[in-house]
Amino acid sequence: MRITAAGLTDVGLQRDHNEDTYRCLDRYKLFLVADGMGGHNSGEIASAMAAEGMRTFFDATEKDDATWPFPVDPNLSLQENRLSASIKMANKQIFDRSCTDRSTQGMGTTIVGLLLCPDKGIAHVAHVGDSRAYRIRDGKIELLTRDHSLVNDYLMMMPDMPKEAMDILPKNVITRALGMQDSVVVDLGTEDLREGDRFVLCSDGLSGQVPDERILEIMTEEAELEGAAKRLVDESNKAGGEDNVTVVVVALDP
Numbered sequence: 001m002r003i004t005a006a007g008l009t010d011v012g013l014q015r016d017h018n019e020d021t022y023r024c025l026d027r028y029k030l031f032l033v034a035d036g037m038g039g040h041n042s043g044e045i046a047s048a049m050a051a052e053g054m055r056t057f058f059d060a061t062e063k064d065d066a067t068w069p070f071p072v073d074p075n076l077s078l079q080e081n082r083l084s085a086s087i088k089m090a091n092k093q094i095f096d097r098s099c100t101d102r103s104t105q106g107m108g109t110t111i112v113g114l115l116l117c118p119d120k121g122i123a124h125v126a127h128v129g130d131s132r133a134y135r136i137r138d139g140k141i142e143l144l145t146r147d148h149s150l151v152n153d154y155l156m157m158m159p160d161m162p163k164e165a166m167d168i169l170p171k172n173v174i175t176r177a178l179g180m181q182d183s184v185v186v187d188l189g190t191e192d193l194r195e196g197d198r199f200v201l202c203s204d205g206l207s208g209q210v211p212d213e214r215i216l217e218i219m220t221e222e223a224e225l226e227g228a229a230k231r232l233v234d235e236s237n238k239a240g241g242e243d244n245v246t247v248v249v250v251a252l253d254p
Helices: 042-060 078-100 150-157 163-167 212-221 225-238
Strands: 002-010 020-025 030-037 111-117 122-128 132-137 140-143 187-192 198-202 245-253
Touching: 002 020, 002 030, 002 225, 020 042, 020 245, 030 042, 030 198, 030 245, 042 078, 042 111, 078 111, 078 122, 078 187, 111 132, 111 198, 111 245, 122 132, 132 212, 140 212, 198 212, 212 225, 225 245
Parallel strands: none
Antiparallel strands: 002 245, 020 030, 030 111, 111 122, 122 187, 132 140, 132 198, 198 245
């Protein structure tokens, strides 16, 4: 399969600076979106540290004799361990910086990463927070992640919660992020790959503004990935542009 990708980030219409970061690390077939948070510019620092920390970890573990900072989970594949450990390492770096640099105290970031393993016909998806990964296949869109948010946590504990009670919960509170503690739980998933698959990684500046059905329409209509990324960002801004918006789109073609 031929793998191509494109990414775009935009400050939106109501913010004065952009705290999002994305990376397309073609060498490792690794694609990332991070959505920073914190006072002043520290959210921007946290998201950049997350992306750079993961890249650095993949560089450092390229050889078989590399030293890992975390125990290897025997229940996971090498690539799953690598992806998870890279996020845990980034979390530790952000947390340590936040503890030693008063100007960045309390900073954090979400992360979503897609690691493609075409030789095995699978993809690994890892995330912390509410940045999302979607797969588009056979004219349908599927959410591959679960937002770590107050709303979702309540739904897990009380799936029959009345809508009236759900409506009073704040919608923008996340319950897990990098940098909040010295360790973090990373959600991992494995998906099969098929020719023709499209993946969308995004910050909540897209998913919170643009319905999944509209994301599907744009990705179906736009063959060029750069054009698709731009249209998705434009659609978020058209809906109000309340937040920074970042997207990475990935295509698997024959």
